[in-house]
Amino acid sequence: MKTKLFINDAWIDSGDKKYFDRKHPVSGEVVTQCANATVDDAVNAARAAQEAFKSWKAVGPSERRRLLLKVADVMESKTPEFIEVMAKEVGASALWAGFNVHLSANVFREAASLATQIQGETIPTDKPDTLSMTLRQPVGPILSIAPWNGTAVLAARAIAYPLVCGNTVVFKGSEFSPGTHALIAKCVQGVSSFSVQ
Helix, strand or coil: EECCCCEEEEECCCCCEEEEECCCCEEEEEEEHHHHHHEEEEEHHHHHHHHHHHHHHCCCCCHHHHHHHHHHHHHHCHHHHHHHHHHHHHCCCHHHHHHHEEEEEEEEHHHHCCCCCCCCEEEEECCCCCCECCCCCCCCEEECCCCCCCCHHHHHHHHHHHHHHCCCCCEECCCCCCHHHHHHHHHEEEEECEEEC
């Protein structure tokens, strides 16, 4: 399996065209070759996320919920692919990998359920005739990093919650599970143009 970088809604080679190998943890066999991101690639991902933020922040909560629910459905439909890749990259059993994908889909569903629950607060103040309140608003691109253990579920958590709040995501997956993390990006890509880099 060969994975590229996902930047600006496209799968691309790294700037220097270099790849690194992910080997099976037991056999040592190369199971995934992954594009080795450069500093310029990271900057390009951040810029793409900033550009995508301009439109994603304006997407209403009901639409964000609908899109995240669709990501969950797409993810579950790809369970066999996740099981195969997770077995090769991190030595996961089929039972554990399937459970991990099920949990991941549920993370997207749980995040989706929060879309219409994001609200500000009114806070009491000691000063007469004043009102103190907070608003919850998207802040922009979020850098999310996920480890290799709990490969899919921890990546889902790192992506779903910033998205439901109206932020875009620059996702740095683990070098131990690049194929699994690329599959998650494909699940997101297949649903909407909202941007995960």
